[in-house]
Amino acid sequence: MQSYDIIIIGGGVVGSAIARELTRYRLSVAVLEKESDVCTQTSGRNTGMLHAGFLYKPGSLKAQCAVEGNAEFDQVARELDVPFKRTGKLIVGFTDEEKERLRYFIEWGRVNGVPGMELIDRKRMDEIDPSAGGSFAIFCPSSGILDPFIYAIALAENAVQNGAVYHLYTEVAGAEALPDGRHLLHTAGRGDFACRWVINSAGLNSAKVSAMLGIPGYVIQPVKGEYFVLDKKAGQFAKIPVYPAPTPRFTFDTHATPTVDGNVLVGPNSFNVEDGEDYSVSQSGMDGLQESGARMFKHMKREYYIRTFSGARPKRIDPQTGEVQDFLLETREDVPGVINLVGIESPGLTSALPLARRVVRLLAEKETLVPNPHFDPIRRGIRRFHEQDAEEQARMIREDPDYGEIVCRCETVTCAEIRRAIHNPLGVFTVNGIKVRTRASMGRCQGGYCETRITALIREELGKAVTEVELGPKGSQMFTGAVKGGNQA
Numbered sequence: 001m002q003s004y005d006i007i008i009i010g011g012g013v014v015g016s017a018i019a020r021e022l023t024r025y026r027l028s029v030a031v032l033e034k035e036s037d038v039c040t041q042t043s044g045r046n047t048g049m050l051h052a053g054f055l056y057k058p059g060s061l062k063a064q065c066a067v068e069g070n071a072e073f074d075q076v077a078r079e080l081d082v083p084f085k086r087t088g089k090l091i092v093g094f095t096d097e098e099k100e101r102l103r104y105f106i107e108w109g110r111v112n113g114v115p116g117m118e119l120i121d122r123k124r125m126d127e128i129d130p131s132a133g134g135s136f137a138i139f140c141p142s143s144g145i146l147d148p149f150i151y152a153i154a155l156a157e158n159a160v161q162n163g164a165v166y167h168l169y170t171e172v173a174g175a176e177a178l179p180d181g182r183h184l185l186h187t188a189g190r191g192d193f194a195c196r197w198v199i200n201s202a203g204l205n206s207a208k209v210s211a212m213l214g215i216p217g218y219v220i221q222p223v224k225g226e227y228f229v230l231d232k233k234a235g236q237f238a239k240i241p242v243y244p245a246p247t248p249r250f251t252f253d254t255h256a257t258p259t260v261d262g263n264v265l266v267g268p269n270s271f272n273v274e275d276g277e278d279y280s281v282s283q284s285g286m287d288g289l290q291e292s293g294a295r296m297f298k299h300m301k302r303e304y305y306i307r308t309f310s311g312a313r314p315k316r317i318d319p320q321t322g323e324v325q326d327f328l329l330e331t332r333e334d335v336p337g338v339i340n341l342v343g344i345e346s347p348g349l350t351s352a353l354p355l356a357r358r359v360v361r362l363l364a365e366k367e368t369l370v371p372n373p374h375f376d377p378i379r380r381g382i383r384r385f386h387e388q389d390a391e392e393q394a395r396m397i398r399e400d401p402d403y404g405e406i407v408c409r410c411e412t413v414t415c416a417e418i419r420r421a422i423h424n425p426l427g428v429f430t431v432n433g434i435k436v437r438t439r440a441s442m443g444r445c446q447g448g449y450c451e452t453r454i455t456a457l458i459r460e461e462l463g464k465a466v467t468e469v470e471l472g473p474k475g476s477q478m479f480t481g482a483v484k485g486g487n488q489a
């Protein structure tokens with residue numbers, strides 16, 4: 001049985017931010033994550049917006065964490081080498097009624113401390129982004145876009161660099177209290193783990209894990225959102241995220257958001273589902289996105305579609321009224337040694353580090369935390385060949401000839417980058433794991449050309465059998481055997 005001071009259940013962006021912040025102290029920290037990587041669930045299935053904080057009720061934890069997370073992100077992005085652009089954002093409207101609702105947000109923004117928000121007319125919108133739909137808009141200069149995959153990975157890698165241990169493919173299936181006050185966590189096939197503190201950061205499963213740890217009664221409603229990813233050819237027209245004015249119930253319809261890498265995301269729509277981890281998309285949903293997306297982004301054309309995806313927001317709802325609740329972060333006297341996070345939906349990406357610091361504060365109320373003198377907040381990512389000038393590219397190839405082999409032609413990703421990604425500090429070795437670290441297979445052909453080469457490189461670098469290499473989730477083998485009775489190795 002392995003034993004730690006603290007175990008975090010769930011290694012998404014929030015669990016990884018908590019792990020990173022806890023390694024600032026002399027504590028043994030482990031993360032148990034049921035999937036193959038840290039950004040396969042909600043943390044890798046979102047818009048990648050750094051929210052400003054005007055969408056949330058004044059005084060709520062969502063508002064406080066979003067404003068705090070937004071303000072610090074230039075520094076966070078520098079420390080962790082996360083692609084990030086402070087683009088600003090437009091929330092556009094067409095009718096007088098919508099204008100009224102937009103005024104609410106300006107007021108919420110003012111109370112929450114969001115800087116520089118203003119209501120602007122079409123003329124000013126054209127100066128900011130002529131491709132945006134709408135007759136008027138709120139302009140919010142502090143909103144931004146970031147690479148959500150790299151952010152979760154960077155937090156996790158920095159946590160590992162500072163001493164945290166990640167156990168992937170490790171699903172917590174049960175828990176019990178030990179006589180000495182510690183917790184014993186049972187996993188599905190990966191043995192038992194003991195700890196003094198357990199932190200529930202299990203996203204869509206947070207209510208289930210909460211009950212497992214002795215705090216029943218919470219209800220999570222997964223709310224699905226589907227997206228189109230548009231080619232970089234469309235990205236040249238999209239300068240700034242464009243959101244529609246909220247509906248009368250203050251929910252949002254489809255928006256158009258440029259990504260840090262130059263694509264455009266159109267979505268998400270929003271509907272309740274039973275199984276938040278069913279990531280299929282529906283034809284009717286995509287048809288709807290085509291129509292609503294075109295209202296936000298004038299260059300919405302079928303020829304630009306390169307992929308679809310979906311994610312689900314874990315909304316905590318009041319079991320009686322069905323009303324959506326604030327983020328929940330708690331410790332309970334009657335269930336000692338547990339820190340519980342439930343319902344970390346949007347703006348959870350923006351709020352990951354502020355939530356993590358609040359977790360540390362809760363812990364510090366219960367015991368003295370001794371600073372880790374070796375903590376290093378700096379993490380460096382994989383250098384991207386295509387972002388260098390010709391002289392630097394030539395130097396890189398001279399030093400490592402693998403930079404001379406382009407594996408992903410759409411995104412110009414080299415063999416050297418893929419080899420570095422395969423040896424990532426978390427030990428992720430799926431094809432999707434390499435994709436989110438390098439962008440190999442994220443381009444126009446969506447891996448048609450390079451996925452077999454990536455599989456071969458994983459096999460070569462890690463000495464795996466070809467049938468062991470998976471696309472992503474368990475059971476998604478790239479190859480199941482030889483077609484013509486050839487070598488299976």
Ligand SMILES: Cc1cc2nc3c(=O)[nH]c(=O)nc-3n(C[C@H](O)[C@H](O)[C@H](O)COP(=O)(O)OP(=O)(O)OC[C@H]3O[C@@H](n4cnc5c(N)ncnc54)[C@H](O)[C@@H]3O)c2cc1C
Nearest residue numbers: 010012013014034043046049172203225345347348349350
């Ligand atoms: C469509 C959509 C758009 C969004 N857009 C934005 C945005 O633009 N900006 C923003 O700030 N936020 C956004 N969000 C919200 C944001 O993505 C989430 O709040 C955030 O990713 C939550 O992170 P997490 O670590 O709590 O959850 P997750 O990433 O889901 O991580 C939880 C982890 O727990 C693991 N787990 C679950 N059960 C167990 C178990 N029993 N044992 C071990 N591991 C377990 C899961 O496998 C998972 O990896 C969006 C969300 C959605 C769905």
